[in-house]
Amino acid sequence: MNTSSKMEQVEVLRVELQVLKGEHRDLDHAIHALEVAGTADMLLLRRLKKKKLALKDRISQIEDRILPDIIA
Structure with a gap:
């Protein structure tokens, strides 16, 4: 695999990472809101x-x- 292709692959992974982190944050907020409301469905939670x-x-x-562990 050439360097250019590898760099493009890393950039795609970075974008996917940001999307997943956003989804994770949104779920965290939703879970917190349901717990604070006190009327949350336990199965949904x-x-x-x-x-x-x-x-x-x-x-x-x-x-x-993206950043594999390097054993020194």
């Missing part, structure tokens, strides 16, 4: 939290691809 966790895992995977 559980589903939102599970989705938030999946997003966090995906974010971690992308960050690892």
Whole structure:
């Protein structure tokens, strides 16, 4: 793979990372709002939290691809 192609791939990953971080933040706000309201459906909260966790895992995977661990 040439350098230009690799750089383009990294830029695509960075954009995807920003989108996922935005979704994660939005879910965090939604979960907080439902918890504060006190009338939240527990099943809905559980589903939102599970989705938030999946997003966090995906974010971690992308960050690892962009900046892999370097063993010194």
